[in-house]
Each structure stands twice: as structure tokens, then as C-alpha cells.
Amino acid sequence: MxxxxxxxxxxxxxxxxxxxxxxxxxxEIHAIMGPNGSGKSTLAQVLAGHxxxxxxxxxxxxxxxxxxxxEAEERSQAGVFLAFQYPVEIPGVSNSYFLKAGLNEIRKANGQEPLDSMQFLKLLREKMKLVEMADSFIYRPVNEGFSGGEKKRNEILQMAVLEPKLAILDETDSGLDIDALKIVAGGVNKLKSSDNAFIVVTHYQRLLNYIVPDFxxxxxxxxxxxxxxxELALELEAEGYDQIKEDAKVTA
Amino acid sequence: MSDSEKSVEELVSKEYKYGFTTDIEMDQIPPGLTEDVIRTISHKKGEPEWMTEWRLRAYRAWLTMEEPHWWPNFKYPPIDYQAISYYAAPKAAKKVESLDQVDPKILETYEKLGISLNEQKRMQGVAVDAVFDSVSVATTFKETLREKGIIFCSMSEAIREHPELVQKYLGSVVPYSDNFFAALNSAVFSDGSFCFIPKGVRCPMELSTYFRINASNTGQFERTLIVAEESAYVSYLEGCTAPQRDENQLHAAVVEILALDNAEVKYSTVQNWYSGDKDGIGGIYNFVTKRGKCAGVKAKISWTQVETGAAITWKYPSVILQGDESIGEFYSVAVANNKQIADTGTKMHHIGKNTRSTIVSKGISAGQGNNTYRGLVSIAKDAKNSRNYTQCDSMLIGNACSANTFPYIVVKNTSSSVEHEASTSKIGEDQIFYCKQRGINTENAISMIVNGFAKEVFKNLPMEFAVEAQKLLGVSLEGSVG
Incomplete structure (x- = not known):
């Protein structure tokens, strides 16, 4: 892919x-792990076209x-999705309006008919169940006044609606409590199929208990x-990054 | 400059599409301003003696006043008032009885502007008074309104047909001696709209005036007077455009609104005068006095404005909250792009007890534009338990523009409360990138972000106007569903 x-x-x-x-x-699901400043987020941003x-x-x-x-929007239209580490707020623009605009641009680029408001709302409600989001999120402005966990869940919701081929999750687990983490991971697992792939960028092994990587x-x-x-993730969890950093120096 | 910033520039600097002129034979008096000129204007309009005298008193007061140049961030060369022609009218426009007699070229002009004066073609529910340079060329739905006792006509006609009302209310909210430009307007005003909603009547349709400057070297000095008697209600809309010209033109209008007990007046403006080119050549000086007075208890006056045009805008629609429990509102979106200067805001004078006011101002600056919110909230000693809420938000697009906020607050009792919130934001690369990552291109992303920013104000506009306002920001309709 x-x-x-x-x-x-x-x-x-x-x-x-x-x-x-x-x-x-x-x-496939690939996990990218590494210490702070190693370039994990940079890789995610470069692939998305920042x-x-x-x-x-x-x-x-x-x-x-x-x-x-x-262009960044062409990548999106071609099925590349980035779940942001720090989702951006867009005051005054409702979550549903934003997502509908995005979805219809992507559909248009792929020669599909745009969804009308009723069709979209039905789809949105379905997908919101995946990440257990309340109905009120439909009309709230994009990420404005959302808690850290709500923002991350909103990213997964967007992913669920846009159905990308390649989803890159940039530290989606940071700032999540265990319940939110389970919900987010549950969403990813339900979306996973033989046609799509995930690159999961994370600092901690914790997320990988719920989203099991192939590599x-x-x-x-x-x-x-x-x-x-x-098993490499478990190894890292036990030993920390220090040993691997040392090894890296030696081989470098 | 990054790509997204370039796109921002392209988007906000779309060409002015109302910049055409209408080639039509005009009755225009030579430039210059003297008592004789004022008598000529008054005579041409067939005005009674008291009106001529009122104009002359205003002119004499104006002679003693000085052109204001007090804002340090607000510079314009002194205006040569002797170089302006104070009266320009399409020759054929005299004494039009029906639309059939209006010069087809003028009807065409309004069609081009998207304003159909043909009642059959128009959406039901909006009556229009069209002002072309100095005179009103047509007023639609007059008869329908008259059945309800509502008077909606040009100011000239009101002076002729309803002198007792005009004499009673003209200048009662904005006296001719109020300020330099109001005095000038009082002396030379050519036309404008007059609305009178009698006691207990709810106006069944939106009333609307469309102002068009066409002739060159003229100023436009329209005068609008809206009176809502006890428990009356009216929603009034005003739109304006002008051709693209190299020289600056002066627009010095006065709008007066009077609301008696339990009356409500909603006044909405979409101002799109020619703003000058990207180097700041030409454009309209938009120096306007707008004031409403809640004279009775529980009266309500609400201003909503979308200011996208004009080289310099200087405008502070205000409300005098005299009646107890009266309400004043001000919702504003002002755009300053290229070298535009938008200096706008409001004044809320709380005089009656338990009065309330709300101010929401959204300034968008782009290019080298300068956007200033300037406002006054004053609460008098006897205005017990009064409340004000003010919110001023500024959005910056690019690195060369600026935004200022000057709120003045004067509170003379201890039972009142004033809240002020302000924010400044910049359309960031991150916001645009976020949208792009969701499949939305830069242009649509900016439209979406700007519209989201202005939404709180747009939702106060009547539907038809909200659509126009959003288009004006160069964008597609955001949230057309809900």
C-alpha cells in the first residue's frame, strides 16, 4: 500500500x-515507537503533507x-488519514458541517455522488456509536471546548466516517484515560479490514494491548x-528506550 | 509567503463585481456648497419652507464645525467640499407613478445588482425602496403596506405627503448639530427612506432600501428615518454598492430610529461600497451617523451590520436606552482588506432602569487592512440594575494587517454590571492543514473558518441577507441546514 x-x-x-x-x-497494523524527539510525529506529518x-x-x-x-487534500482524497496528536479547533463551524464537507470532497474526488444532509446524518449517527459519542457533538463546533479525550475520540469518529485506506494515528493514546483508550482502540479494531492499513505512532506500549500490531x-x-x-513492544516496555539508544549509537 | 497565505490573499482580494457604471442622462448640479445650492436642492425636491429652513440651519451649524481628524490611526486627506456635486438624479426619474415609468437602464442596473424591482418577480415578503444617486427611483409593495397603515416611501415623498410626521421626528434622534457629517447630511440630504409603523402593527414583510452611487464627483447623503409606535415591529434592511472609480467619494448618511413603548426595530446592513484598489486608490469614504432611541419602556433596537466595502468606514450605530427595561443590540462583522480602514463599533447609552445591551463585534483584517472596534458603554446614575455584555473578536489573515480594540466603559451606579470579552486569532497554517487533511482545499477551508468566525453575527441577519453576506466574504453558505 x-x-x-x-x-x-x-x-x-x-x-x-x-x-x-x-x-x-x-x-497490516504497524506500530512506530520511540523516545521523545525521535521523529515519530514528523514522519506522520510528512506523510500527511504538512x-x-x-x-x-x-x-x-x-x-x-x-x-x-x-497536495495535502489530494492525499486525503486518495485515502490517507491522519489522526492528529493535537486536533485543531475551528470555532463556529459545527462538527457535522466540517465532516460532511470533507466527506463530500473525498467522494467527489472519487467520482461518487455527494451525500445529502439526511444521508450524512444517518451515517454520522451510526459511526458515533462506534466511539460512544453523545449526539450533542454533532452540532458542537469542531474541537472547541472539547476535553483532550473528546478530541481524540472525535479524530477516530472522523476516521470512521471518512473510511481511509491508510490511517496514521499520531499519539492518539496520549492524554487518554483507560476507558477512553478502550473506546478509541475498539473503534480502530472495528474499522480494521483486509483492505486498509494502520500506522500507529505511540510512545507507550499501553495502546498496543488494545490495538495489536503486526509489526x-x-x-x-x-x-x-x-x-x-x-513482542518487541513488550520488550521495550520492560527495558525502556535507553538500551536501544545505546545500541543505536554503537551501530551508528 | 507560504502557499496557504497566497491563497488567502487571492481569496480575499477577489475583484469587486459591482464596479460598473450605468450610462444615463443625469440632472446634476455643479459642484460647490452655498446657501443657494441648498435652496436649489430643496426647490428641486419641491419641499415646503420649513424643510428649506431646517436645511439652512444645519448648513450654518456645519460652517462652524471642523472636519474630524482625531483618531491617530485614521488618516485621510481633507475633503474639498466645494468640489462635490450635491445633487445628481437620473433625468427620467421625476415623478414616477409606476415601475413602467422607471428608466429601463436603472431597472437593469438593479437587476445586475441582484435586486429585482418587479413585484411579481420578487420574493414575497420584502419591500424595496431603491435609491439611485440622490433620488429614490422606486418603492415596491407600497399599497400592501398602506392597508396596514404602514408608510414606507422615499424621504422626499414623506416630506411632501406626511409633513406632520417628518417635522415631528426628523432630527429627534440625530439633531442637525450632532456632528460634522450629520450637519452636512442635514443640509444637503437628497433622499433616503421613511418608515412609519403605527401602534400595534407588526410589519408583515422585511422593508429594504438599496443605495447605489452611480454619478462621479457626487456625494451620497441619504437620510433614513424609522419610527415604530407602541408595540409595533419592523425589520429593515439596507444594502449599498458603487462603481469602481479612481477618486474617493463621500458617503455621509444619517439613520434615525425611534422605538416607543414595547416597539421593536431590527436594522440590518450589508455594506459593500467600492473599497478602492489594492494600492488604496479610490473607494468610498463611508462616514455615517446611525442612532436609535428606545424612547419607551421595553423598547428594543437591534443593529446588525456586515461591512465589507468602503476605503474608510467610520460608523458607530448606537442606541439610547431611555425607556426602562429597554434593550439595545449591536452585531457586527467588519472586513478590512488591502488598504481599507474599518473603524466601527457602537455606543450604548443606558439611561432607563433595568436596561440591557449586547455587543458582538467580529473584525476580520487581511492584506494591509486595519480594523478597529471602538465602542462606548455608558450607564447613567439612575440606570439602576442595567447590564451590558460585550464581545470583541478579531481575526487576522496574513502578516501585514492589524486590529485594534478601544472599548470605553463609564458606569455611574453600583447595581449595574458590564462584561467585556475580547480575543484575537490568526487563521493559522495548522487550521488550514487540518481542513486539507480532511479533503477540503485551501480556499474552502478559509471560507469555512471565516464564516465560522462570523456566524454569531450572520445568524441575526434575515435569511436572504445572510446568504448575500456570506457570499460577500467569498464563501459558500455554511450551515445552510440549521
């Missing part, structure tokens, strides 16, 4: 990603297309230094 080769990228002239290689197939980040080398092929050549990659200092199965 997506193949990242020797990806270099940075912000304001500072290189953060120093040669990332990663291949994700449909039906304009502040500059790609300085390497390639990303998504669904046979050069992802890096695409775990450890990112240190802008490079993937270790890859393995789900």
Missing part, C-alpha cells in the same frame, strides 16, 4: 528524519503514486533502528 524509501525530512533547516525505510501492506516540513530526500509511493507530489518499529534519532513483531 505504501512504500517509504530512504526518506529524509526536516523543519526550518533542521533534519529530523534521516533515512526512513518502511513498507506497509493492506491488512507544509511546514520539507522533504530533502527519498521517496514515498502510495497506491502506485508519488505521495510527496500530492513494531523503533525510531531513534530519525532512523528505524529495530523492527519486529508485537
Amino acid at each position: 505504501i512504500e517509504i524509501k530512504n526518506l529524509h525530512a526536516g523543519i526550518a533547516g533542521k533534519e529530523i528524519l534521516k533515512g526512513i525505510d518502511l513498507k506497509v501492506n493492506a491488512g 507544509p511546514s516540513y520539507e522533504v530533502t530526500g527519498g521517496s514515498v509511493i502510495y497506491d502506485g503514486k508519488d505521495l510527496l507530489e500530492m 513494531v518499529h523503533v525510531l531513534v534519532n530519525g532512523k528505524i533502528v529495530k523492527s519486529g513483531g508485537k
Whole structure:
């Protein structure tokens, strides 16, 4: 589905990603773990096309297309979704209006008829059950006045409505209590299929108890230094990142 | 400059589409202002002696006043009042009895502006008075309204047909000596609308006036007077546009509203005068005095304005809350783009007991625009238990614009309360990126964000106007469902 080769990228002239290689197939869940400042969020933002980040080398092929050549909205329309670590507030714009606008743009780009308000509302209500959100969220302004947990749940709701092919979850677990974490993870598990893929960026192993990855990659200092199965996450949890950082230094 | 900022600039600098002129034979008096000119205007309009005298008193008062230049952030070259022509009227427009007699070119002009004067074609529920340069060219639905005792006509006609009402109320809220531009308006005002809603009548349709400046070297000085007697209700709309010209033109209007016991007047404006080009050449100086007086108990006056045009706007629609338990409201969206200056706000004078006022101001600055909220909330000693709530929000687009807030608050008793909230935000790259990541392109994202920002004000506009206002911000209708 997506193949990242020797990806270099940075912000304001500072290189953060120093040669990332990663291949994700449909039906797979990949976890990216690593200490603070290792470049996890940068990778997520670069894949989604944030304009502040500059790609300085390497390639990303998504669904046979050069992802890096695409505008952020084109990536979204092609099925790339980013669940933000810090979801943005848009005062005065209702959650449903925002999401309907997004969904219909994506449908349009894929040659589908836009949904009318009634059809959309029906879909939205269905998906809201997935993440156990109250009806009142439909009309509240996008993320405004939401608690940290509500914002994260709202990201998963958006993902559920937009049904991406490739979903990137950027520290979706941070700031969540255990109940919210279960709800978010439950949402992801229900959406998972053989046609889509997930890249789950996280600092802690905790989330991976609920979203079980097929592969775990450890990112240190802008490079993937270790890859393995789900047991790698448990290893990290027990030993911490220090050992792996040491190892990385030695091999570097 | 980043891509998203470029798009912002493109979006907010869309071309002014009302900048055309109508080629029509005009009866225009030569530039200059003297007592004779005022007599000429008054004579041309067939006015009674008392009206001529009132104008002359205003003119004499104006001569003793100085053109205001007091805001430090608000500069304009002194205006040459002798270079302005104070009366311009389409030649054919005299004594029009029905729409058939209105010059087709003028009807076409209004059609082009999206205002159909043909009653059959119009949506039921809105009556229109169309003012072309100095005169009213048509008023629709007059008969329907008359059956209810409502008078809705041009000011000129009101002076001729209802002199007792005009004489009683004209200048009762904004005296001719009020300020420099109000005095000038009182001396030379050409036309405008007159609305009178008698006791106990709820006006069944929106009343609307559409002002169009067409001739060059003229000023537009319209005068609007709205009187709502006891328990009457009316919703009034005002729209305005002007052709694109290189020189600045002066628009100095006066609007007076009087609400008696339990009466309610809603006044909505969508102002889209030509704003000058991106270098600040040309455009309308929009120096307007608007004031309402809640003279009776439980009277209510509500101003809603969307100010997108004009080179300089200087306007503070205010409410005198004289009656006990009366209510004043001010909802405003002001846009300042390119080199526009929008200096606007309100004054709420609490005089009666238990009076309430609400102020919601949304300023949007883009390009090198400067947007200022300037407002006064004054609560007199005897205005016990009065309350004010003020919210001033500014949104900045790009790095070269600015926004200011100058709230003045004077409270002279201890039982009243005043709340003031203010915020400034910038359309950030992150907000736009968030929308793009959900499939929405930059242009639509900005529309959505700006509309969301202004929503609280738009929801106070009548539906038809809300649509126009949102289009004016260069956007599609947000939240058309609910």
C-alpha cells in the first residue's frame, strides 16, 4: 500500500528524519515507537503533507503514486488519514458541517455522488456509536471546548466516517484515560479490514494491548533502528528506550 | 509567503463585481456648497419652507464645525467640499407613478445588482425602496403596506405627503448639530427612506432600501428615518454598492430610529461600497451617523451590520436606552482588506432602569487592512440594575494587517454590571492543514473558518441577507441546514 524509501525530512533547516525505510501492506497494523524527539510525529506529518516540513530526500509511493507530489487534500482524497496528536479547533463551524464537507470532497474526488444532509446524518449517527459519542457533538463546533479525550475520540469518529485506506494515528493514546483508550482502540479494531492499513505512532506500549500490531518499529534519532513483531513492544516496555539508544549509537 | 497565505490573499482580494457604471442622462448640479445650492436642492425636491429652513440651519451649524481628524490611526486627506456635486438624479426619474415609468437602464442596473424591482418577480415578503444617486427611483409593495397603515416611501415623498410626521421626528434622534457629517447630511440630504409603523402593527414583510452611487464627483447623503409606535415591529434592511472609480467619494448618511413603548426595530446592513484598489486608490469614504432611541419602556433596537466595502468606514450605530427595561443590540462583522480602514463599533447609552445591551463585534483584517472596534458603554446614575455584555473578536489573515480594540466603559451606579470579552486569532497554517487533511482545499477551508468566525453575527441577519453576506466574504453558505 505504501512504500517509504530512504526518506529524509526536516523543519526550518533542521533534519529530523534521516533515512526512513518502511513498507506497509493492506491488512497490516504497524506500530512506530520511540523516545521523545525521535521523529515519530514528523514522519506522520510528512506523510500527511504538512507544509511546514520539507522533504530533502527519498521517496514515498502510495497506491502506485508519488505521495510527496500530492497536495495535502489530494492525499486525503486518495485515502490517507491522519489522526492528529493535537486536533485543531475551528470555532463556529459545527462538527457535522466540517465532516460532511470533507466527506463530500473525498467522494467527489472519487467520482461518487455527494451525500445529502439526511444521508450524512444517518451515517454520522451510526459511526458515533462506534466511539460512544453523545449526539450533542454533532452540532458542537469542531474541537472547541472539547476535553483532550473528546478530541481524540472525535479524530477516530472522523476516521470512521471518512473510511481511509491508510490511517496514521499520531499519539492518539496520549492524554487518554483507560476507558477512553478502550473506546478509541475498539473503534480502530472495528474499522480494521483486509483492505486498509494502520500506522500507529505511540510512545507507550499501553495502546498496543488494545490495538495489536503486526509489526513494531523503533525510531531513534530519525532512523528505524529495530523492527519486529508485537513482542518487541513488550520488550521495550520492560527495558525502556535507553538500551536501544545505546545500541543505536554503537551501530551508528 | 507560504502557499496557504497566497491563497488567502487571492481569496480575499477577489475583484469587486459591482464596479460598473450605468450610462444615463443625469440632472446634476455643479459642484460647490452655498446657501443657494441648498435652496436649489430643496426647490428641486419641491419641499415646503420649513424643510428649506431646517436645511439652512444645519448648513450654518456645519460652517462652524471642523472636519474630524482625531483618531491617530485614521488618516485621510481633507475633503474639498466645494468640489462635490450635491445633487445628481437620473433625468427620467421625476415623478414616477409606476415601475413602467422607471428608466429601463436603472431597472437593469438593479437587476445586475441582484435586486429585482418587479413585484411579481420578487420574493414575497420584502419591500424595496431603491435609491439611485440622490433620488429614490422606486418603492415596491407600497399599497400592501398602506392597508396596514404602514408608510414606507422615499424621504422626499414623506416630506411632501406626511409633513406632520417628518417635522415631528426628523432630527429627534440625530439633531442637525450632532456632528460634522450629520450637519452636512442635514443640509444637503437628497433622499433616503421613511418608515412609519403605527401602534400595534407588526410589519408583515422585511422593508429594504438599496443605495447605489452611480454619478462621479457626487456625494451620497441619504437620510433614513424609522419610527415604530407602541408595540409595533419592523425589520429593515439596507444594502449599498458603487462603481469602481479612481477618486474617493463621500458617503455621509444619517439613520434615525425611534422605538416607543414595547416597539421593536431590527436594522440590518450589508455594506459593500467600492473599497478602492489594492494600492488604496479610490473607494468610498463611508462616514455615517446611525442612532436609535428606545424612547419607551421595553423598547428594543437591534443593529446588525456586515461591512465589507468602503476605503474608510467610520460608523458607530448606537442606541439610547431611555425607556426602562429597554434593550439595545449591536452585531457586527467588519472586513478590512488591502488598504481599507474599518473603524466601527457602537455606543450604548443606558439611561432607563433595568436596561440591557449586547455587543458582538467580529473584525476580520487581511492584506494591509486595519480594523478597529471602538465602542462606548455608558450607564447613567439612575440606570439602576442595567447590564451590558460585550464581545470583541478579531481575526487576522496574513502578516501585514492589524486590529485594534478601544472599548470605553463609564458606569455611574453600583447595581449595574458590564462584561467585556475580547480575543484575537490568526487563521493559522495548522487550521488550514487540518481542513486539507480532511479533503477540503485551501480556499474552502478559509471560507469555512471565516464564516465560522462570523456566524454569531450572520445568524441575526434575515435569511436572504445572510446568504448575500456570506457570499460577500467569498464563501459558500455554511450551515445552510440549521
